[in-house]
Amino acid sequence: MREFQSESKYVEAIGILENLLKIKKENFGTNSRQFTKSCKQLCEICNILAVYYLKKEDVNSALDLLKKSEELCESNELGQAMTFNNMACYYRRIGKMRTALNFLQRALTIESRLQRPETQADTHLNICAVLSQLNKHELALNHAMSAVILLQEMMLRRRLDPTSLNEDELEEIRDQEAGTDIQNKDKVAVLAIAYHNMGVEQEFLRSYPAAILSYKKAVNFAEKNLGP
Numbered sequence: 001m002r003e004f005q006s007e008s009k010y011v012e013a014i015g016i017l018e019n020l021l022k023i024k025k026e027n028f029g030t031n032s033r034q035f036t037k038s039c040k041q042l043c044e045i046c047n048i049l050a051v052y053y054l055k056k057e058d059v060n061s062a063l064d065l066l067k068k069s070e071e072l073c074e075s076n077e078l079g080q081a082m083t084f085n086n087m088a089c090y091y092r093r094i095g096k097m098r099t100a101l102n103f104l105q106r107a108l109t110i111e112s113r114l115q116r117p118e119t120q121a122d123t124h125l126n127i128c129a130v131l132s133q134l135n136k137h138e139l140a141l142n143h144a145m146s147a148v149i150l151l152q153e154m155m156l157r158r159r160l161d162p163t164s165l166n167e168d169e170l171e172e173i174r175d176q177e178a179g180t181d182i183q184n185k186d187k188v189a190v191l192a193i194a195y196h197n198m199g200v201e202q203e204f205l206r207s208y209p210a211a212i213l214s215y216k217k218a219v220n221f222a223e224k225n226l227g228p
Contacts, residue, residue, distance in 0.1 A: 010049040017042040036075065043072045043079040047086050054086075054093055062090055077114060081107040085123060092130060101130050117154040121147040121190060128197050132204070141201035147194040155191075192222040 017038055024035040046069040053062035066087050073079030084107035091100035104127045111120040124147040131140035199214035 010045050010052070013045050014042065014049070017045065039072045040076055040079060043069045043076060043083065046072070047082055050086055051089070054089055057093075059090060059093055062086075066090060077110050078116070078119070081110040081114075081116075081119060081123070084110075085126060088126060088130070092133075097130055097134050101127065101134075104130065117150040118190070121150045121154075121194065124150070125190070125194060125197060128201065132201060137201050137204040141198060141205065144194055144197040144201055148191065148198060151191045151194060188225045189222070192218045192226070195221060 021035065021038050021042065024032065024038055027034075046065045050062040050065040050069070053059070053065065066083055069079065069083045070087075073083060084103040088100040088103040088107070091097070091103065104123055108120065108123045108127065111123055124143040128140045128143040128147070131137070131143065195214050195218035199211045199218065202208075202211035202214055
């Protein structure tokens with residue numbers, strides 16, 4: 001599937017995976033590792049393509065793909081959390097903020113149970129953005145701060161005690177090491193974004209000295225880890 005992803009031929013990839021799912025269902029059953037693996041791949045590609053359509057303002061196509069993904073990830077909680085996050089993006093795009101917030105809270109519940117600090121941080125930042133649009137800036141600030149704390153704790157733990165990582169986290173690190181430099185920079189950028197979002201909400205709340213400090217932290221972390 002890598003060749004399709006590199007060429008952004010996600011529609012073709014979805015067609016191939018759907019055919020593959022039928023074959024694996026017939027030969028191995030829906031409880032097999034082979035079927036589950038293809039479901040996860042198809043779920044991921046549906047989400048990638050849905051985000052692409054959202055950026056292109058094709059919200060109907062995005063929703064169709066997200067509904068397909070939701071059906072595929074009944075036994076894949078991480079897939080559910082990813083799909084709920086992107087469902088929230090869809091509802092934000094069409095102006096239904098409270099529905100978006102509901103999907104994000106569902107995603108956060110799953111991620112908290114699975115103890116996935118990096119994905120939790122992303123969801124906290126998405127909740128922060130929705131609450132900010134609802135003019136609930138104090139609550140939004142709390143979620144931005146939660147993202148910062150989660151990311152700092154995760155980075156410190158990985159640095160001080162790599163043996164404490166669970167298998168999912170080790171696999172994630174291996175994936176990052178095998179991925180492109182751009183993907184790694186995207187991961188690092190999340191903490192800078194979290195500091196920035198803190199500054200935005202503090203500015204709304206007229207906590208100007210605190211906002212300036214948060215903006216400075218965002219700049220310093222980005223320059224140190226991502227370059228000028």
